[in-house]
Amino acid sequence: MLHEIDGVGREFTRVSERPRIASETPVLACIAITSEGDPEAYAHRLRDALGAVFALAVDADFDEDELPVDGIPDWFLDAGRGAGPAGSTAEAARARYRERTGADPWEIQNWLFRFDPELEARGWEFWDLTRATDGSGRLHLWLDTWGEPMFSWEELRWLLYACGAETVADPVVVGSGSWAAEATV
Secondary structure: OOOOHHHHHHHHHHHHOOOOOOOOOOOEEEEEEEEOOOHHHHHHHHHHHHHHHHHHHHHOOOOOOOOOOOOOOHHHHHHHHOOOOOOOHHHHHHHHHHHHHOOOOOOHHHHHHOOOOOOOOOOOEEEEEEEOOOOOOOEEEEEEOOOOOOOOOHHHHHHHHHOOEEEEOOOEEEOHHHHHOOEEO
């Protein structure tokens, strides 16, 4: 799926501002997340990393062999490198990702290149992050997948674990009314 620079710019804006609830809100995919700690802190980490990578995607030259990592949060770089003390969030993230997928976590450059607007590898656009209304503390990540129930999102799954997710459910496509009923975190 092609992501135009303007679309990536809108994703960048949605990282910090709740999208407007309107009749043209698309059908959305929802990913339920249980964080290992404070959901507010988790939301901050996720928004921080997404904001950094969307800013990079708008400005970077993806024809280069390596992309700059200056704006990418250190904790995310450490998770990708396997750095951090025993028992750290980075170590737990790597283990949970391996257990869930059977694959090694993403190397940072491979991960960053998935956000190349012209690559057509990323099958989603960030929409919002909300708290579930059932009082469970669970978070819901909302994505615009153009109504597709199956889409490429492994780079996102890795980010969700790296941020400190204990569990990451598979996406479910739902009407936008479900999203609109929840409060942004």
